[in-house]
Amino acid sequence: MNNTSDLGIVSYGSYIPGNFVTGKNIEAAQEKFGSDIYKSLGVFQKSVPSIDEDTTTISVQSGSQAIKRFFSDSKSNNKNDISCLFIGSESHPYAVKPTGTMVKQALGLSDNLSMADLQFACKAGTQALQICFAYIGSGISKNGLAIGSDTAQSRPGDVLEYTAGAGSAAFLVGTQNIIAKLLGTASVATDTPDFWRRPRMKYPEHAGRFSGEPAYFYHIALAAKKIMADLKMKPKDFDYCVFHTPNAKFPKMIAKSLGFTPEQLKPSLVVDKIGNVYSAASLIALSSVLDIATKGQKILMVSYGSGSGSDAFAFETTSLLEKKRKTWKRFLRNQIESMKEVSYHTYIKNTE
Amino acid sequence: MKKQTDKNAVREIKSVKIVGSFISDHFGELWDKSLNDLIKEAVFGVLKNVSKDGDFDPKEIEAVYIANMASGIFNNQLHLNAVVSELFEHFPPSIRVEGACASGSLAMITAQDALNSGRYKTVMVLGVEKMTDFNSNEATKVLSSASDYNFEYGSTFPALYALLAKAHMHKYGTTREQLSAVSVKNHAHALTNSKAHFNKLFTLEQVSQSSMVADPLRLLDCSPVSDGSSAVILSTKDSGKLLDGKTVNYKNKPKIIGMGHAQDFLSLANRKSLTSLNATIKAAKDAFKQAGLTSKDIEVAEVHDCFTIAEILAIEDLGFFKKGTGGQATLDGQTTFGGKVLINPSGGLKACGHPVGATGVKQVAYLAELLENGIKVKTDRSKKIMNFKYALAHNVGGSGATVVVHILEK
Amino acid sequence: MLLNPANYWRKNKNWNNFVGKLGEVVFVTRVEVTSPELQSFLPYCFAIVEMDGERYEFMGEKGIELKKGDKVEFVFRKVSDSNNSSLINYGIKLVLKK
Numbered sequence: 001m002n003n004t005s006d007l008g009i010v011s012y013g014s015y016i017p018g019n020f021v022t023g024k025n026i027e028a029a030q031e032k033f034g035s036d037i038y039k040s041l042g043v044f045q046k047s048v049p050s051i052d053e054d055t056t057t058i059s060v061q062s063g064s065q066a067i068k069r070f071f072s073d074s075k076s077n078n079k080n081d082i083s084c085l086f087i088g089s090e091s092h093p094y095a096v097k098p099t100g101t102m103v104k105q106a107l108g109l110s111d112n113l114s115m116a117d118l119q120f121a122c123k124a125g126t127q128a129l130q131i132c133f134a135y136i137g138s139g140i141s142k143n144g145l146a147i148g149s150d151t152a153q154s155r156p157g158d159v160l161e162y163t164a165g166a167g168s169a170a171f172l173v174g175t176q177n178i179i180a181k182l183l184g185t186a187s188v189a190t191d192t193p194d195f196w197r198r199p200r201m202k203y204p205e206h207a208g209r210f211s212g213e214p215a216y217f218y219h220i221a222l223a224a225k226k227i228m229a230d231l232k233m234k235p236k237d238f239d240y241c242v243f244h245t246p247n248a249k250f251p252k253m254i255a256k257s258l259g260f261t262p263e264q265l266k267p268s269l270v271v272d273k274i275g276n277v278y279s280a281a282s283l284i285a286l287s288s289v290l291d292i293a294t295k296g297q298k299i300l301m302v303s304y305g306s307g308s309g310s311d312a313f314a315f316e317t318t319s320l321l322e323k324k325r326k327t328w329k330r331f332l333r334n335q336i337e338s339m340k341e342v343s344y345h346t347y348i349k350n351t352e
Numbered sequence: 353m354k355k356q357t358d359k360n361a362v363r364e365i366k367s368v369k370i371v372g373s374f375i376s377d378h379f380g381e382l383w384d385k386s387l388n389d390l391i392k393e394a395v396f397g398v399l400k401n402v403s404k405d406g407d408f409d410p411k412e413i414e415a416v417y418i419a420n421m422a423s424g425i426f427n428n429q430l431h432l433n434a435v436v437s438e439l440f441e442h443f444p445p446s447i448r449v450e451g452a453c454a455s456g457s458l459a460m461i462t463a464q465d466a467l468n469s470g471r472y473k474t475v476m477v478l479g480v481e482k483m484t485d486f487n488s489n490e491a492t493k494v495l496s497s498a499s500d501y502n503f504e505y506g507s508t509f510p511a512l513y514a515l516l517a518k519a520h521m522h523k524y525g526t527t528r529e530q531l532s533a534v535s536v537k538n539h540a541h542a543l544t545n546s547k548a549h550f551n552k553l554f555t556l557e558q559v560s561q562s563s564m565v566a567d568p569l570r571l572l573d574c575s576p577v578s579d580g581s582s583a584v585i586l587s588t589k590d591s592g593k594l595l596d597g598k599t600v601n602y603k604n605k606p607k608i609i610g611m612g613h614a615q616d617f618l619s620l621a622n623r624k625s626l627t628s629l630n631a632t633i634k635a636a637k638d639a640f641k642q643a644g645l646t647s648k649d650i651e652v653a654e655v656h657d658c659f660t661i662a663e664i665l666a667i668e669d670l671g672f673f674k675k676g677t678g679g680q681a682t683l684d685g686q687t688t689f690g691g692k693v694l695i696n697p698s699g700g701l702k703a704c705g706h707p708v709g710a711t712g713v714k715q716v717a718y719l720a721e722l723l724e725n726g727i728k729v730k731t732d733r734s735k736k737i738m739n740f741k742y743a744l745a746h747n748v749g750g751s752g753a754t755v756v757v758h759i760l761e762k
Numbered sequence: 763m764l765l766n767p768a769n770y771w772r773k774n775k776n777w778n779n780f781v782g783k784l785g786e787v788v789f790v791t792r793v794e795v796t797s798p799e800l801q802s803f804l805p806y807c808f809a810i811v812e813m814d815g816e817r818y819e820f821m822g823e824k825g826i827e828l829k830k831g832d833k834v835e836f837v838f839r840k841v842s843d844s845n846n847s848s849l850i851n852y853g854i855k856l857v858l859k860k
Contacts, residue, residue, distance in 0.1 A: 106777040506808055508797065515810055565795045
């Protein structure tokens with residue numbers, strides 16, 4: 001889709017829980033000493049939620065920051081204009097009762113609200129973003145809030161244990177006072193069984209190396225090529241690229257194969273410190289870029305959700321981004337810097 | 353006419369005598385006694401304690417007031433007024449009274465209001481709690497209903513008093529050792545009381561190093577969870593009848609000469625002061641005024657030491673010691689035998705035990721017996737009997753939202 | 763039922779009066795013995811806090827140490843354990859303001 005009207009990101013918030021467990025400690029717990037699995041994945045530590053946190057509470061954290069920033073200098077903004085809320089996660093606390101209901105209540109949003117929870121593995125957050133853009137673009141809503149959050153579960157002993165982390169990112173979208181304009185968006189979806197979880201099961205199943213080429217790489221490439229064709233843009237036309245981060249290796253590989261440089265990718269990569277935050281992953285990576293981007297810069301973001309699908313977005317930053325950022329606090333890097341180490345035992349207790 | 357419009361007019365009360373008193377044997381973790389057993393024990397026990405010459409005639413009891421905090425949860429039993437009334441052949445009218453840990457003294461007030469109105473002349477007041485069937489965590493949860501459950505969510509009773517302790521320590525420099533001194537003293541006192549839950553001495557160090565419950569309050573700063581019951585018979589008559597028809601004269605029975613009942617905000621956050629229980633100050637003022645006495649006239653008192661800090665607050669707020677000096681006074685021995693005023697000779701809630709609904713009644717029952725018979729004290733040479741003319745009972749609900757003070761005269 | 767739906771619903775009206783706001787610790791205690799449904803949060807701080815001249819009482823987030831005078835932020839957290847079938851008990855807790 002080519003977007004010529006003013007539609008874009010108004011503000012965003014991110015939240016990483018304040019604890020981490022190291023890859024080294026996970027390796028010790030798995031009794032795979034010297035295997036260096038975490039090194040090969042490039043994920044040296046992953047975020048661990050507090051025992052009183054879950055997907056709902058971390059969504060409130062990121063959503064609260066996005067809303068605070070929404071008000072930061074624009075007197076014309078009104079919380080009641082947020083009339084759609086979509087939250088994507090693999091760890092919604094209820095199978096029936098949307099996370100959005102509690103989040104909406106805690107954030108004090110209007111009762112006039114379109115809202116539902118989404119699940120599409122790690123792309124649920126970006127799908128929420130795309131849906132919000134559609135609501136705004138169609139005129140149904142003036143402002144929308146899209147949140148991707150996860151407090152991911154992984155089976156002790158499984159390789160996913162090295163990467164399954166916790167985090168949340170919230171994006172407030174609209175047509176006025178935008179900090180990054182939406183240039184276009186495209187999505188792909190197929191039936192590719194690389195990762196799934198049946199309802200009564202606690203942990204997901206995954207298909208090993210099958211989640212590589214036919215899954216992650218295929219779908220991201222498909223969506224990336226579609227959006228670039230729609231917009232008649234090439235990798236060199238972008239200042240930054242953002243890809244889903246199941247580990248630190250895959251985004252580097254897909255960036256290279258699509259023709260992006262390491263410099264275009266680097267600002268988005270925080271996965272080595274927080275792990276794969278699933279439905280928040282691509283949005284967190286995008287936040288990382290928006291935290292440092294200057295005006296007039298173009299960003300390509302392509303997420304990936306197992307099962308499978310990808311959402312692609314192209315943004316161009318406005319002069320308002322740097323202006324607003326001056327009044328903001330608690331950036332992603334500040335949160336990551338203040339994380340404290342906890343033991344493997346605490347990590348297991350907190351994510352039970 | 354002047355008395356009716358005078359806001360400070362002392363309410364005229366009839367002379368209410370405590371003609372019989374009983375404390376169940378003993379307070380503690382009583383596996384073989386049920387709630388009903390404890391109620392029966394108190395009813396029949398107090399009927400035996402009116403006269404040495406025989407049992408009191410149950411038909412003299414015109415009404416029964418039964419105090420209890422949480423039998424609905426602890427024992428799945430409400431309708432306690434019916435439970436106690438059916439123990440009498442004549443089914444006296446009965447009322448259950450609840451005000452958290454002040455339930456006992458509130459039942460006393462309710463009974464006295466009925467006596468003062470002339471509705472009844474002789475009534476029984478009974479307090480009971482059967483709470484040890486629950487484990488300590490479950491009991492903690494039940495007791496937290498004495499706080500503002502929603503506004504103070506996550507608090508425990510010890511936590512609320514711990515906050516009061518923090519405030520007192522911050523403002524007056526009250527120390528860990530001074531808190532411990534309350535516990536040590538009350539355990540020593542309990543050795544003179546056969547009805548006490550605990551019969552064990554502790555040192556200051558043992559109290560200070562017991563396991564933490566809610567900082568700074570440790571296990572031995574906290575009164576226990578106890579089962580028990582207590583009862584008194586109150587009358588405005590000059591004499592009564594025993595079962596065998598004999599008359600028993602009440603002229604030497606102790607009297608209630610003053611009472612005060614005050615309230616405050618339920619939650620700590622709303623209180624004007626965190627270093628005083630304003631309800632204690634007000635209830636004491638009213639009680640002293642009615643009795644025509646001051647704190648200087650009181651030689652012995654049973655105060656509400658649900659936690660050690662609570663006793664320190666009580667002896668200050670009741671006027672026995674200047675604000676902020678209660679801790680040091682305790683450490684200096686001013687509140688034990690030979691000190692300025694004897695506080696909690698029964699062992700208090702800490703060592704005698706705290707069956708919640710029974711405590712307010714037990715305090716009055718204990719003091720009534722004390723005024724009648726004195727207390728045996730071992731000196732270096734021999735045992736002597738200490739006698740007292742006036743005694744004070746101080747009973748608190750929750751973290752200080754309800755306070756009742758009674759003043760008794762020999 | 764661990765948490766009554768009607769009580770939950772009445773309480774949730776209050777959440778957004780606190781989320782994101784700041785306060786100061788007036789007095790605080792560290793709780794080490796508590797009710798059954800709060801066991802997994804032990805030890806936790808319980809504090810009287812002041813915000814805009816009014817006082818409130820809240821639990822601290824698990825594991826944090828608070829002291830008198832600390833500036834705190836009100837955050838949205840789980841406030842008790844739940845089982846597999848009950849409503850999840852959300853509410854307000856305190857974290858140190860960063």
